[in-house]
Every structure is written in structure tokens, then in C-alpha cells.
Amino acid sequence: MAIDFTLAPEHEEIRKRVRAFIQGTVIPAMEKLKEDDRDEYLRTIFRLRSEARAEGLWLPHMPKEWGGMGLGHVELAMVQSEAAKTRVGPWVLNCSAPDEGNMHTLLHWATDEQKEKYLRPLLDGHQMSCFAMTEPEVAGSDPTLIRTEAVRDGDEWVVNGHKWFISNARRANFAILIARTEQDVPEGSRGANTAFLVDLPNPGWIDVREVETMHGSTGHSEIVIKNLRLSDDQILGGRGNGHRLGQYRLGPARLAHCMRWISQAETALDMMVDRALNRYSHGSLLAEKQGIQWMIADSAMELYQCKLMVLHAASKIDKGEDFRTEVSMAKHFVANSLNRIVDRAIQVHGALGYSTDTPLADMFQHARWARFADGADEIHQMRIAERTIAAYQATGSTSSATGGLPL
Numbered sequence: 001m002a003i004d005f006t007l008a009p010e011h012e013e014i015r016k017r018v019r020a021f022i023q024g025t026v027i028p029a030m031e032k033l034k035e036d037d038r039d040e041y042l043r044t045i046f047r048l049r050s051e052a053r054a055e056g057l058w059l060p061h062m063p064k065e066w067g068g069m070g071l072g073h074v075e076l077a078m079v080q081s082e083a084a085k086t087r088v089g090p091w092v093l094n095c096s097a098p099d100e101g102n103m104h105t106l107l108h109w110a111t112d113e114q115k116e117k118y119l120r121p122l123l124d125g126h127q128m129s130c131f132a133m134t135e136p137e138v139a140g141s142d143p144t145l146i147r148t149e150a151v152r153d154g155d156e157w158v159v160n161g162h163k164w165f166i167s168n169a170r171r172a173n174f175a176i177l178i179a180r181t182e183q184d185v186p187e188g189s190r191g192a193n194t195a196f197l198v199d200l201p202n203p204g205w206i207d208v209r210e211v212e213t214m215h216g217s218t219g220h221s222e223i224v225i226k227n228l229r230l231s232d233d234q235i236l237g238g239r240g241n242g243h244r245l246g247q248y249r250l251g252p253a254r255l256a257h258c259m260r261w262i263s264q265a266e267t268a269l270d271m272m273v274d275r276a277l278n279r280y281s282h283g284s285l286l287a288e289k290q291g292i293q294w295m296i297a298d299s300a301m302e303l304y305q306c307k308l309m310v311l312h313a314a315s316k317i318d319k320g321e322d323f324r325t326e327v328s329m330a331k332h333f334v335a336n337s338l339n340r341i342v343d344r345a346i347q348v349h350g351a352l353g354y355s356t357d358t359p360l361a362d363m364f365q366h367a368r369w370a371r372f373a374d375g376a377d378e379i380h381q382m383r384i385a386e387r388t389i390a391a392y393q394a395t396g397s398t399s400s401a402t403g404g405l406p407l
Contacts, residue, residue: 073314080259193242204228
């Protein structure tokens with residue numbers, strides 16, 4: 001089995017164009033902004049989005065017939081990693097979370113009418129969305145425990161429940177809401193939930209607050225749902241398919257997160273090496289000290305592993321193969337590697353790294369979030385172990401659970 005992640009000439013040309021656009025246009029434009037000038041910030045962002053579209057760098061993850069670049073997941077990895085060199089990069093190219101995952105979900109599950117109403121404006125950049133699944137009363141990593149209920153009332157559904165950490169909720173024009181509709185299905189069943197499309201604002205959708213995190217109030221809302229009325233044509237993907245739809249959405253979305261995290265880890269490693277080459281202490285440069293060299297070496301090896309894992313998982317998605325184990329492994333490993341690499345970069349920078357004079361402090365806060373976003377470390381470890389055990393029981397070997405590679 002040949003494994004070749006070399007980009008085709010046309011894709012290498014796209015990678016270079018994305019890099020040139022991010023480095024030459026987006027980053028300089030963002031550096032000129034004043035921190036407290038919100039209006040100028042928004043004008044700059046929307047101008048950059050228009051320029052990205054004009055450059056043909058819009059929607060890299062979507063099919064060409066829907067106005068996208070038509071890239072596979074392997075090619076998308078290099079675009080996401082280039083875009084994430086700046087925080088706003090993925091948003092400028094219209095491939096940021098949660099909209100990116102919702103676009104994939106709508107493309108696969110929505111009716112033609114739903115695609116025109118919800119997907120089309122999302123692709124055009126005219127609307128934003130959110131995905132409302134996580135609840136405070138039950139473990140967010142187990143959607144079979146969802147308590148938000150949708151009860152039939154004549155021709156409508158009446159929904160009551162409680163959601164939180166709903167990213168983008170305050171900016172969203174619509175939500176994909178997961179609620180329990182099948183009351184006769186035992187708790188823990190994967191066929192109890194249904195996805196609904198909810199137009200926002202809505203009197204039954206009550207925005208309580210943006211949850212304050214160690215990173216501040218950054219768009220993760222707590223929502224109370226009270227007597228929210230929805231019709232059958234707002235069901236997405238059919239009754240009882242909410243769990244399947246969620247898992248379909250989260251697999252590629254997890255990998256897209258990894259692609260962006262790799263970019264952040266590489267930025268941290270670059271900064272670590274640059275600092276080591278330019279900081280003199282106790283008779284030599286930091287780069288000449290073995291303790292610092294080990295930090296650099298460990299970070300380089302981990303980043304190499306991250307890239308290979310993401311590219312291999314992406315290739316399995318593109319081939320239509322079962323990618324669940326590989327994506328779980330990549331998500332767990334990349335998130336933890338990001339934490340370790342940024343932490344080492346902060347250490348090499350000393351007090352400067354702990355300050356906000358460099359981006360490292362901000363990166364470290366985001367890195368800590370990565371270990372439970374889209375599935376906590378322990379949940380992914382549990383699933384990896386389950387599939388490894390199942391592979392051995394089925395074949396007498398764990399080979400298929402470790403990538404199915406020819407060695």
C-alpha cells in the first residue's frame with residue numbers, strides 16, 4: 001500500500017496562494033487594528049472575506065457546485081494549517097467552526113428546501129450558525145443522556161430544555177438543536193434524539209449569558225429553551241437520527257480542529273527556536289544548552305507525529321474508509337501535543353512568555369480547551385481501547401486498530 005502525501009501541483013499552488021494571502025494580506029491588516037475599535041475590526045474582517053472570495057480562496061471544504069474549492073480532507077489540512085497562522089484566518093476563508101461542521105451536516109442531511117434556506121446563506125457568508133447539543137445537567141461527551149425534550153402537540157413540536165457552551169449562539173441566525181423526541185426508547189439509546197433547525201432570534205430560545213471561561217467571555221452561551229414551537233419541516237435528517245447526525249458532523253470537525261491546532265503548535269515551536277537562538281544566558285545562547293535542545297527536539301518529534309496522524313486520518317476519510325479510530329487518536333494526540341509544545345515555548349521565553357506581550361499566553365488558554373472540545377481525552381481513550389479490543393477479538397490481531405498500515 002503506497003502512502004504519498006505529496007500535493008499535486010495544483011494543490012501545492014493553492015497552498016502557496018493561501019500562505020501568501022494570510023501572510024501578506026490578513027496578518028498585516030489585523031496588526032494595524034486598534035484593539036478597542038470594534039467597528040473598524042468588523043469592516044476589516046468583511047473586507048478580507050471579500051478579498052478571499054475574489055482570490056478564489058473561499059469555502060475550501062465545500063464542493064465546487066456549492067461555490068467552494070472542492071478540496072479533499074488531505075488538501076484541506078494544508079489550507080487549514082496555513083489559515084490558522086492567524087486567529088481570524090479560517091473565518092476569513094469561511095471555514096471556521098462551528099459553521100464549517102454545520103455546512104457539512106446540512107449538505108449531507110438537509111432537504112433541498114432546507115439547503116436553500118439555511119445552507120446557501122451560510123456559504124455566501126451572509127449568515128452564521130450554532131450547534132446546540134451540550135447540556136449542563138448531563139455529561140457533554142454522552143449525547144444519549146440529553147434531557148432537552150421535544151413533545152408532539154398537534155402539528156407542532158414543543159421543546160423545553162437547557163443548553164450551554166453553545167459556541168457562536170449570540171451571533172447565529174439559526175441553530176441546529178438536538179432534542180429527545182422518542183420517549184419510548186430506553187435511556188442511553190442512540191435512536192432517541194432528533195435534530196431541528198431553529199430560526200433565531202426566537203421567543204422560545206432564551207439567551208441567559210455568555211459563560212465566562214479562563215479565556216473570558218468568548219461566545220459560548222448558556223441557553224434556556226422554553227416552549228419553543230417547531231414544525232415537521234424543521235426536522236433535519238429525520239426523526240431519531242440526531243445521534244447519527246451529530247457523530248457524522250463531529251468526525252471531520254474534530255480533524256479540522258487538529259489541522260488548526262497543528263498550525264498553532266508550529267507557530268509555538270518557531271517562536272521557541274527563535275527565542276533560543278537570540279537569548280544569551282550563563283555563557284551561551286539558549287539554543288546551545290542541552291535542556292533547551294531537548295524541549296525543541298521533543299516538540300519537533302511530536303509535531304511530526306501530529307502531521308502524520310492528521311494526514312493519514314484525512315486520507316481515510318477521502319477514501320470512504322472507517323476513520324473513527326484514527327480521528328480519535330489524532331484528536332487526543334494533537335490536543336495534548338499542542339498543550340505541551342506551547343507550554344515549552346512559554347518556558348523558553350520565561351516571564352515574557354507568561355505575559356500578553358507574545359501570543360503564547362492566549363494560545364495556551366486555547367490549548368487547554370482543546371483537551372475536552374469535541375470529546376474529552378478520556379472519552380477518546382475509551383473508544384480507542386474498545387475498538388482495539390474488538391479488533392483483536394475479531395481477528396486475533398490489533399493491527400486494524402493501529403491504522404491498518406502495512407508494517
